[in-house]
Amino acid sequence: MGYPQGTPGPYAPQGFGQRPPEPNGVTAILAAAISLGTGGLCVFGAISVGIHTFTKVEPEYRSxxxxxxxxxxxxxGFFCLLGGLLLALRTTVGRVFVIVTSVVGLIFSVIQITNVAHNGPGLTMFALVESAVPLAALILAAVPPTGRWIAAKP
Known part of the structure; x- marks a missing residue:
């Protein structure tokens, strides 16, 4: 009497007719959420600053x-919102928009870090923490599971 052959186990090969599990979209959904949140804040900030500039600042002081x-x-902000929405809709263009806007955000964060470095450690630390948001969106949008989730559209 021998051991039975072909018993299912954790490393058993997939049988005929079994499909591999569908890709998990957590990375893509998180990247889209970060991009949507960042885009919303940018649009809100742009509207607020624009209203303040044109209503409170004297015309001769407007540069x-x-x-x-x-x-x-x-x-x-518009491109962040557009990229986040398109990524949530499982398009490659949305993934590219999120990656590009994240890279642009990181470039501006580095510029901000170099500009505020001479003002003290508090502002530099704030700029470093602020640069974590586009970095997180960039990493989450660029990892392979995001591409697999987009490719496995229903």
Whole structure:
């Protein structure tokens, strides 16, 4: 009497007709949520700064930077919102938008860190913590499980 052959176990090969498990979309959904939250905050901030600039600041003190900054932040927020929405809808374009906006956010975070480094450790620490948000979105959008989840559209 021998041991039975082919008993199922944790390392047993998949049988005929069994499908592999569907990819888990946790990384993609988290990247989309981070991108949507960041985009919403950027759009809100751009609208707030724009309203403040045009209602509270005297026209002779408005510089081109004060006018263009809300426009650029609002545009970046729009692309974050668009990328997060498209990624949640399982499109590769959304993944690319989230990755690109995250890289742009990291570049601006590095610029901010270098600009505030001479102002003391408090502002530098804030800038470092602030750079964790686009870094997290970038990593979550770029990992292979996100691509597998997009490719396994129903």
């Amino acid at each position: 081109s930077d004060a006018v263009s900054l809300p426009l650029y932040v609002g545009l970046a």
